[in-house]
Every structure is written in C-alpha cells, then in structure tokens.
Amino acid sequence: MKPLNENLDGPGGNRLPWPSEFGSERPSGKVIAGLVVIALAVPLFASTCWSAIQNHQWSVAFFGAAGTFGSLVFAVLGLSILRRRRSRIPDAIRLETIDAVPGQTIPARKSTLIALLCFASVAVLVAASRLILLLGNGLSDHAGRNIFSSLTMIVLLLAGLWLLAVGVSVASTPRGLRLTTEGLEFRNGFVHQRLPWSAVAVVRPVIVSRNPAIRVLPTDPSTLSLEFTSRLKQRTGLDCIVIPPSVYGIDPALLYYTIDFYARHPESRSELASDAAVQRMRRGDVLG
Structure with a gap:
C-alpha cells in the first residue's frame, strides 16, 4: 500500500476533505456497541463449546x-467498518485494456464474500x-417441541442454501x-453497468445502509448500459450507479473526488490510460 502523498504531514497525511453527505467520519455509538456485543459473544460461545465437549454433549x-x-x-x-478513512490507496489498482478500452481497474475485496x-x-x-439428530431420535417424545425445532432447522437450512447460491453466483x-x-x-x-463520461449528470456522496457511498446519476437513464451477470437479478438501483x-x-x-474530477475534466481523461491517474490519486490532486 502506498501513501497518497508523503510530502504533506508525513506518510498518508494528505487526507482529502470529508463530504458532509457521508455523515460522520467515525461510526456511530450503536455500531460500536453492536461490534462489542459480537466480540464478547466469541468467548461465550467458545466456553459453551468447551464445556459441552467435556460433558460429551456433542449437539x-x-x-x-x-x-x-x-x-x-x-x-x-x-x-473494517470502524475504519472509514484510509490514507493509502490499494495496491490492487491496475491498468487494464478490455475490449480495446484502457482504464484503471479497482477490484472488489473478497473478504465479505468469503x-x-x-x-x-x-x-x-x-x-x-x-x-x-431430531429425525434420528424420532418425534414421539416432546412431539410439539421437536416438530417446531425441525421446522426451524428446515427454514435455516433453506436460508443457508440460498445464501450459498447467492455467494457462489457472485463469486x-x-x-x-x-x-x-x-x-x-x-x-x-x-x-454490469456502463456509463460514458459525457452522460454523467452528477456525482453525489450519499449514505447507503449507514455507510458512505457514491451515486453517479446519468443525464438520461437510457445512456446507462445494463447487463445482468447472474441468474439472481438485481431489481433495484438500476437507474444509476x-x-x-x-x-x-x-x-x-478520495474515490468520490476522483470520479467527480474525471467527470468534470474531459481534458484529463487520457490519464486513465496510464499510471498518471494513480499518481494523481496518490497526490490527492482531484479537487480542481
């Protein structure tokens, strides 16, 4: 990972202004409290597991x-949610030419999908x-409770299979x-959405699911090319990116200002066919 600019306030010191539309630079107290609860659940479940093993309660x-x-x-x-601001750009950014069109590719991280x-x-x-286990022991004893447990497990099994199908499709x-x-x-x-620079109406910083996001609106929805890449078709958010x-x-x-910069500066778009674009991002020179 390389710092945006090593000449301003030391490595990574060149942080661009935070758009107010993104909300707070730091996660809310509710998010932090939720993560604390989840973290505390780890040793609780682990101790339960260890105690059950000692008592031969395998289920x-x-x-x-x-x-x-x-x-x-x-x-x-x-x-990763707690760390919203980043002073370095991903090493994974690479220059690629696809279908005779050069550009900078920023691949999505695989951690969430995994x-x-x-x-x-x-x-x-x-x-x-x-x-x-429930079916093996029969449903005669405590029939009502066992039937309810079996139905719950069936629902959980179907939900898990559906999530697996989604994950495999996306992967x-x-x-x-x-x-x-x-x-x-x-x-x-x-x-797969494609939008020409000439058809970009506005680039907006927004909040989606309590996290910063960037909404790119087209001048005309018909200029936004759509291609479904999964059998599980997306139904919403198709009129913009x-x-x-x-x-x-x-x-x-950094990502918001970079997209907005190239949308407003057609004379600089040729940089996207070379390392000049990454150098501009590293300098933070995307506010003009």
Whole structure:
C-alpha cells in the first residue's frame, strides 16, 4: 500500500476533505456497541463449546463451535467498518485494456464474500446436523417441541442454501470498478453497468445502509448500459450507479473526488490510460 502523498504531514497525511453527505467520519455509538456485543459473544460461545465437549454433549458443542466461528467472522468484518478513512490507496489498482478500452481497474475485496460463504456453510451444517439428530431420535417424545425445532432447522437450512447460491453466483462473476478513458464500468456480481463520461449528470456522496457511498446519476437513464451477470437479478438501483467504497478498501472521499474530477475534466481523461491517474490519486490532486 502506498501513501497518497508523503510530502504533506508525513506518510498518508494528505487526507482529502470529508463530504458532509457521508455523515460522520467515525461510526456511530450503536455500531460500536453492536461490534462489542459480537466480540464478547466469541468467548461465550467458545466456553459453551468447551464445556459441552467435556460433558460429551456433542449437539451443544456443535452449536457452540458454530456460534464461535460465526461471531468471529462478524467481529473481524466489523473491524473494517470502524475504519472509514484510509490514507493509502490499494495496491490492487491496475491498468487494464478490455475490449480495446484502457482504464484503471479497482477490484472488489473478497473478504465479505468469503465471510458470506463461510457463514452460509456453517448455517447449512448446523441445520442439517440438528435435523438429522431430531429425525434420528424420532418425534414421539416432546412431539410439539421437536416438530417446531425441525421446522426451524428446515427454514435455516433453506436460508443457508440460498445464501450459498447467492455467494457462489457472485463469486463466479468479476466484481470491480473501472475508470476508463470512455466512462465508468461497475460490476457488483449481479449486474454490469456502463456509463460514458459525457452522460454523467452528477456525482453525489450519499449514505447507503449507514455507510458512505457514491451515486453517479446519468443525464438520461437510457445512456446507462445494463447487463445482468447472474441468474439472481438485481431489481433495484438500476437507474444509476451506486458505488460502495468500503468494498474496494479505498478512502471514500478520495474515490468520490476522483470520479467527480474525471467527470468534470474531459481534458484529463487520457490519464486513465496510464499510471498518471494513480499518481494523481496518490497526490490527492482531484479537487480542481
């Protein structure tokens, strides 16, 4: 990872102004409290699992292990939410020419997708194993409670299988953001959107699901090219491009100002075909 500018206030000191539309630079107290609760759940589930193993309660031990793993995954993912501002740009940014169009590609991070697949796998394993135990022991004893538990496990199993299907579908398609000499390209695993620079009406900093996002509105919805890349078709947010910076591990303000800069400066778009664009981002020279 390389600092934006090593000449201003030391390495990484050149942080661009934070748009007020992004909300606070720091996560809210509710988010922090939620992450603390999740973090505390890790040792609680772990102790439950260990105690159950010592008492040979294998069903409880399995649930404890699943809870430990799930809580740990969410706790690790939550740490990325706490860090909204970033003083360095991702090393993964690369210059690519696709379909004879050069541009800068920012691939999406895989951590969230991996966590989704892990969580779904755990849900499927827990539900399937518990369902097998219930059916193996029969439903005659405590019939009402066992039937309810079986139905709950069936719902959990179906939900886990659905999440796995979503994760596999998304993982099988390219995900990322491209800033090319011709325009923007956005792939989120469900849809591939393309918008020429000349058709960009406005670039807005917004909040989506309590996180900073960048909304790129076209002058005319018909100029926004759509191509569905998954059988699970996206139904909303198709009239504009909504970019979540956290998915790319890049400072939200830097990404917003960079997209806005090239939308307003056609004379500088040729930089996107060379390393000059990354050098501009590193300098933070995207406010003019």
